[in-house]
Amino acid sequence: MPQAQVKMNVRDAGESASIIDVEGELTAFAEAVLMDAYNQASDGQVRAIILNFENLEYMNSSGIGLLVTLLIRVNRERQQLLTYGLSEHYRSIFQITRLDDAIAIHDSEEEAVRAANSM
Amino acid sequence: MTEQDETREKQEREPRDAAYWARYAETLKVSGVAEGATNINVEGRRAVGPLQGFGKMWQKTYRVRLKGAEVTPKEVIRTWKENYKDFWPEGNRFYAPLSGIAPGEVALISGSLPGGVTLSTGVMVLYADDESFTLMTPQGHPFSGWITFSSFEEGDATVAQAQVLMRANDPLYELGLSMGGHKMEDGMWQQTLRNLAAHFGVRETVETDVVCVDPRRQWREYRNVWHNAGIRSALYSITTPLRRRGNGPPAH
Numbered sequence: 211m212p213q214a215q216v217k218m219n220v221r222d223a224g225e226s227a228s229i230i231d232v233e234g235e236l237t238a239f240a241e242a243v244l245m246d247a248y249n250q251a252s253d254g255q256v257r258a259i260i261l262n263f264e265n266l267e268y269m270n271s272s273g274i275g276l277l278v279t280l281l282i283r284v285n286r287e288r289q290q291l292l293t294y295g296l297s298e299h300y301r302s303i304f305q306i307t308r309l310d311d312a313i314a315i316h317d318s319e320e321e322a323v324r325a326a327n328s329m
Numbered sequence: 330m331t332e333q334d335e336t337r338e339k340q341e342r343e344p345r346d347a348a349y350w351a352r353y354a355e356t357l358k359v360s361g362v363a364e365g366a367t368n369i370n371v372e373g374r375r376a377v378g379p380l381q382g383f384g385k386m387w388q389k390t391y392r393v394r395l396k397g398a399e400v401t402p403k404e405v406i407r408t409w410k411e412n413y414k415d416f417w418p419e420g421n422r423f424y425a426p427l428s429g430i431a432p433g434e435v436a437l438i439s440g441s442l443p444g445g446v447t448l449s450t451g452v453m454v455l456y457a458d459d460e461s462f463t464l465m466t467p468q469g470h471p472f473s474g475w476i477t478f479s480s481f482e483e484g485d486a487t488v489a490q491a492q493v494l495m496r497a498n499d500p501l502y503e504l505g506l507s508m509g510g511h512k513m514e515d516g517m518w519q520q521t522l523r524n525l526a527a528h529f530g531v532r533e534t535v536e537t538d539v540v541c542v543d544p545r546r547q548w549r550e551y552r553n554v555w556h557n558a559g560i561r562s563a564l565y566s567i568t569t570p571l572r573r574r575g576n577g578p579p580a581h
Contacts, residue, residue: 238479268345271456271463271477275388275494278379282386282543299344305353306455307465307475308378 214239215268218247227258227326229319233265236273244276248283257289258326262319264295274307281312290314290329294322349458351433357453357467359435363424366437369565370558371451374467382473382496383550384503386543389515392490392536393522394483398529402480403459405489409478409525410462416528418520432457436464447566450558466498469556471510473498489525491518496547499554503546515539 216234223229228251236244251259261277284291294316296304304310316322356375362368379386395405409416410430414423420441426434432454440448448471452464461479466472474495481488493514497503502510519535526533554560 270346270349270458270461271475272461272479272492275475275477275492278494279388279542281380286543297344299347299350302353303350306351306376308376308381312380 214241214243216240216243218243220247220250223260223319223323224327226255226329227260227323228252228256229260229262229323231262231265233267235268236266236276237268237270238272238276240273241276244280245283248280252284252287252289257329259284259289259291260319260322260326261291261293262295263293263297263300266295266297266300269300269303274303274309277309277313281309290326292316292322292326294319346458349432349456351453351455351465354433357435357451359437359451361427362437365422366424366439367449367562367565368437368451370449370469370556370561371435371437371467374469374556376453376455376465377468377470377473377498378465379474379494379496381550381553383499383547383553384497384506385541385546386496387493387511388540388542389493389495389518390490390536390538391492391515391518391522392488392538393526393531393533394486394488395526395529395531396486396533398487398526398531400487400529402482402487405480405487405525405529406460406462406478408528409480409489410457412528416521416524418517418524421517426454430454430457430462446559446563448559449562449565466495468498468553469558469561470498471502471505471559472496473553489522491522493518494542496543498550499557500551501554501557501559505559511539 219231221229230247230251281291292314356373357371359368359372414425417423422439424437426436434454435451437451450470451467455465455475456463461477463475463477465475472495476493479490497506522535
């Protein structure tokens, strides 16, 4: 199988939220990287996971499937999943696949962090 | 130019995947109805994903290794798209869109449900590139979700894979899945992959991997039963003679 063409960086965003910066391609091959990043991000008392898609370069339908399974894991841990940095194109994909019903989309990191910390 | 402007400009450039995705539309539109197809449960319905369904969420993966076949993943997917309906098992019909399996196209389906009911439903092509394509279901379909067909190289062979991510759309379908529906669905995709493999001269076992991603049912979605395509298809069949008597031939 091809290697994942994606990098994920995890950082804190206040006491109860973590940000995962997604850089590169979100495809089926990104599963292990995404789940590792989630495990790292959800350490401690984290109540919200924020995905930063500013540097998302490519996403196929398997990538969307990964976000669905991540969302289920996040909900199971009684956490919330939020995003920011989605381009118009990727916002439209969230609409078609109806991920926007369950994942809050914000315009900026500031806004997403504020929303996460007010939960 | 500020850093924020640069990020925005970078994002607004046409992404590499743009041509592969369907465009957003509030409801589905069927561009043409083939002879024998029935468009009673697709036109005007919304496409629904695994988050909108009622039942437990399942990820089912069916795969076959095309051992010995000199075929690339791109060739597998091209063949699969072109002959999609021919690889389906008997008893189910897929009416391919006129322009083939392309993003945003809607196909009609007539399938069999337990009890001899013919189910009229459809799918929308959510995504299609050279090495994969994904079909998404409309409201009323037995499951809410999508199925991705892909091909890739693994070791010394090309693999063909179908992966379903779904929930039963409503409580009746959930019951049906637990009473043999899962088995029927597994059988259908296993046979499809066997037929695809046979096209390339391969007879290999289809591996099946089933994972319950979310064991919880989404009770707030029980009203999805209103669109249940099985019930609507059955009612449509029962009332066909009345429509014939009143208005001439049944509308498609």
